[in-house]
Amino acid sequence: MPTLYYAVGACSLAPHIVLEWIGAPYEAVKVQYGSPELLAVNPAGAVPTLREDDGWLLTQAGAILDYLSHKHPEANLSGGDSLRQKAENHRWSAFLTSDMHAAFWPVFMPYRYTTDESEEARAKVVAAGHVLVHKQFATLDKHLEGREWILDGKSVIDA
Ligand SMILES: N[C@@H](CCC(=O)N[C@@H](CS)C(=O)NCC(=O)O)C(=O)O
Known part of the structure; x- marks a missing residue:
């Protein structure tokens, strides 16, 4: 198990x-x-x-x-086995685990992104993180227009 x-x-x-x-x-x-x-x-x-x-x-x-x-x-959660379906799986996996995930770090852990310990400096890092998060969700929203799932059918990528 x-x-x-x-x-x-x-x-x-x-x-x-x-x-x-x-x-x-x-x-x-x-x-x-x-x-x-x-x-x-x-x-x-x-x-x-x-x-x-x-x-x-x-x-x-x-x-x-x-x-x-x-x-x-x-x-049946792979999103399909054709060459292009597998490529789309890798594309969205990379987008979500790198671009999207990394965008959240300045929001949740701003102290890792500045050596300035002031509240003001940290608030600026959080604000910059929010801009990044909005950018990544805009990309995802655009892709999801008219679609129910990210790939061809429900897949691990939706999770
Ligand atoms: N690239 C890794 C990132 C894993 C990761 O950073 N996970 C976070 C939780 S969302 C974590 O455990 N962070 C602990 C830390 O950074 O100290 C993945 O996609 O699995």
């Missing part, structure tokens, strides 16, 4: 949703960022991290989502 290491309000929600969609047994372990328990399975101290029964560990949300969709083809 796979184990998903997750944190509340984090991007680990995506593989968590996919594990629920798949419906096969799994264990969810709630962790704190950078805790010894998490560092033991992921040197970055970050979630999501997936552990298989034999001890094999997989990090990076995009890789975990791709792995789960191929491990459970019966769930």
Whole structure:
């Protein structure tokens, strides 16, 4: 049974949703960022991290989502197997796990983006983050116009 290491309000929600969609047994372990328990399975101290029964560990949300969709083809969550459908999967996975995800960091962790500890400096970093987040959602909104799912049918990318 796979184990998903997750944190509340984090991007680990995506593989968590996919594990629920798949419906096969799994264990969810709630962790704190950078805790010894998490560092033991992921040197970055970050979630999501997936552990298989034999001890094999997989990090990076995009890789975990791709792995789960191929491990459970019966769930039909890959977004299609043609060359272009796979390319679209990679495109949106990269967009969401890099462009979109990174846009949120200045909003949630502004102290990582300035050495100025004043409230004013941090507020400016948060404001810059909001601009980035709006930009990324505008790209996603435009793509979703007239579509129900990001790829061809419900897929791990929607999670
Ligand atoms: N590129 C990684 C990023 C993972 C990541 O940064 N996750 C956040 C939660 S949304 C985290 O655990 N952060 C802990 C930290 O930065 O200390 C992925 O896509 O899985």
